[in-house]
Amino acid sequence: MKKVYEESSLEKCIKKACEEFSVNTEQLKFKVLDEKKYLFRKRVTVEIEFPDDIKVEGSKQDEENEEAENNNENLIIDENDGIVKIVDGKIVVKNPKENGSPASIAVSDSIKVLIDGEQVRGKKEVFEESKIEIFFEETKAQRQLKISLSDDAMEAYATIIYKPENIYKLKDISETTMAVLKAEVIKRNSPPRYNIEELKQELSNNNVVYGIIEENLKSCVENPCKNFVVARGQQVENGKNDFVEIKFNTDEDLKKLKEDKVGNIDFKSIGSVAAVEKGDLIGEIHSGDEGKDGCDVNGRIKKHKPGKKLKIKIGEGCTSSENLIFAAIAGKPCIKNNAFYVYPIHEVRSDVDLKTGNIKFMGDIIIYGSVKEGMKVECGNSLAIEKDVERANIRSNGDINVKGNVIAAEIFAGGEDVSKLKTIKDLESFKETLNNLISAVEEIKKFNLLGPDKKDGEIIKILIENKFKTFSRLCINVIADLNSQLNNYEEENLVKLIKTKLIGIAPISIEHHSILYKIVEAVEEKLIGFQNDLSIPVNIKLSYCQDSNVQSSGDVVISGKGEYISNIIANGSIYFMQERSVARGGKLNAKNEIKCRIVGSTAGVSTKLKVEKDGHIWIDEAYQNTVLLVGNREYVLDMPSRGLHAYLDSSGDIIVDKLKL
Known part of the structure; x- marks a missing residue:
């Protein structure tokens, strides 16, 4: 229709x-x-x-025909009127008698009727001599087969539609004065069914060559179907990574820090753990698998992602058997940089004071008391102090965890890495300033700004004395840093260059400024050496510190009341964990980010927080006279604020988002 x-x-x-x-x-x-x-x-x-089973209604002519048909049901035929009837699909007309009305037919839109060669629509009078021709809608038997693919070409679908050819005749009507012509189907000629070979040929025409499901082909051709799966590719099976199952229990506090709402803290290594005995299983390596390539229905190979192989090192105090790792000695297990270790543990079950003397041990140390004034503790790995540290010196190559207060003490975590990190920082500043000096010299020479008689050495000395006034102090810092590392590095070459070419009146002896490039190369060589020699960053966790100096090659975590007039330096980040913990006075310096609860006081105590240029500073509450430094940009808070976030934008300007407290 x-x-x-x-x-x-x-x-x-x-x-x-x-x-x-x-x-x-x-x-x-x-x-x-x-x-x-x-x-x-x-x-x-x-x-x-529309489909054949849908009847199109609503046309004006159909409404009139329906009304006429309804009227015929109650119609009383006058014997003088003309009569029309339909018998076996043929129209039979009887003319009216004298003074009678002729019979008529009503034609619907679905049937074409010619009376005496003229097409008729709607109602038309007919007579015995009228030539009535009926034409029905011609519908040929059709069949349709469509193949479609999923977006990833991993499945092919078949849709089969059969449309029969309908043979019509006029619906019989008994004698009446007006007959509404209606078509009725007397026969349906269905198209031939598709067979499996035809379906396979259509799949081939659509380049479907893999994963054909024979059973589904049979079901598909037996009955009409829509989006029926007839082919399915082989899914890619990505490989599974090797992984290590750690068989010893880690400290729950350190686990919680990783999931704390303040932010994710990556300690880089497992912290303090319970001791193990010789022969205990401390780790098991679970092997993954290689994975398997897939294939779509078009026969294209889909490459799998192979699983990553894990390279586990067996460090000191451990042995291995196949995929199992055991403790070779009694002590404290840990895993760092995919290497298992078991360190011997030295336990001090009292305070560290004049009775115990200073403590120096290459493994782990656990001190169940406090470290008293004037005492020194040197630890080769992780250090745990259950109580306080009072005017003492604490140094450790591993993590430091002080559960009590730190008062007027010095705490360094990372061993030689702390001094190496300072050396790296000074060398990077020295290199940057040296490059700026070279650029300034070349610009002066290019435009002859100081006259043609000025030698390179004189230009360099003038620049150092006037434009780069802090350069001499930076040279002295670098020399001191390199001399402190003299046991491991031969510093004579770079130190000699700095002393003979850059300090005091030495620049005057420079004949050509290209010597500065040689110094830059020497600095880069030292930087690579120091950076390659760095160990994994380690962290400091303490409850409260006052009038203390705290430095870490990783993060510093303040878990208790906070800090007061202390100098805290972290090569990672600084975190204040406890609600309402306070940072009041002193300096906090971190590479990545600083997250504080309350900074300063209503009295305006000056507190400085500094991060590098890519770092961020977050503060819940801060008071006036709080100094925020990001890179070389500084911002001084002039009023109490909350929800502070300080960072550098893309143009290098410091941005401080805050709300009024």
Whole structure:
């Protein structure tokens, strides 16, 4: 059946047809009859063809025919009137008698009727001598096979539609004065069914060559189907990574820090743990698998992602057997940088004072008391102090965990790494300043700014004395840093260059400024050596510190009340964990970020927080006279604020987001 719609767009025509007859868009065929564009609007006329089982209603002529048919049911035929009837699909007409009315027929839109060669629509009178020709809609038997693929080409679907050819005749009607012509189907000629070979050929035409499901092909051709799966590819099986199962229990406090709401803290290594005995299982390596390539229905190979192989090192105090790792000695197990270790443990079950003397041990140390004034503790790995540290010196190559207070003490975590990190920082500043000096010299020479008689050495000395006034102090710092590392590095070359070419009146002896490039190369060589020699960053965790100097090659975590007039330096980040913990006075210096609860006081105590140029500073509450430094940019808070976030924008300016307290 067909019906014509006219709307402002094709989509609206189709939508109206679907809503009117409750059909899907896929069930319709359409043909654009006319499309007109006006200045402010557009009209589209579309002829839409509906499935055979849908009856198109609503045309004016059909309404009239239906009304006439209803009237015929109660019609009383006058004996003088003409009569029409339909017998075996043929129209039989009887002319009226004198003064009678002729019979008539009503033609619906679905039937084409010619009376005496003229097409008739609606109601028309007929007589015995009238030549009536009936034409029904011609529908040929059709079948349709469509193959579609999923977006990833891992499945192929078949849709099969059969449309029969319908043979019509006129529906019989008993004698009446007006007959409404209606078509009825007397025979349906179905198209031939697809066979499996035809379906396979269509799959081949669509380049579907892999994963064909024979059983589904058989089910598909037996009955009409829509988006029926007929081929399925082989899914990619990515490899599984090797992983290590740690068989010893780690400290729960350190685990909680990793998930704390303030931010994720990566300690780089497992912290303090319970001791193990010789022969205890401390780790098991679980092997993954290689994975398997996949293939889509078009036969294209989809590469898998192989699992990562884990390289585990067996360090001191451990042995291995196949995939199992055991403790070779009694002590404290840990894993650092994919290497298992078991360190011997030295336990001090009292205070560290004059009775115990200073403590120096290459493994782990656990002190169950306090470290008293004037005492010194040197630890080769991790150090745990259960109580306080009072005016003492604490140094450790591993993590330091002080559960009590730190008063007027010095605490260094990272061993030689702390001094190496300072050396690296000074060398990087020295290199940057040296490059700026070279650029300034070349610019002066290019434009002859100081006259043609000035030698390179004189230009360099003038620049150091006037533009780069801090350069001499930086040279002295670098020399001191390098001399402190003299046991491991031969510093004579770089130190000699700095002393003989850059300090005091030495620059005057420079004949050509290219010697500065040689110094830059020497600095870069030292930087690479120091950076390659750094160990894994270690962390300091303490409850409270006052008038103390705290330095770590990793993070510094304040778990208790906070800090007061202390100098805290972290090569990672600084975190204040407890609600309402306070940072009041002193300096906090971190590479990555600083997260504080309360900074300063209502009295305006000066507190400095500094991060590098890519770092961030976060503060819940801060008071006036709090100094925020990001890179070389500084911001001084002039009023109490909350929710502070300080950082550098893309142009290098310091941005401080805050709310009034």
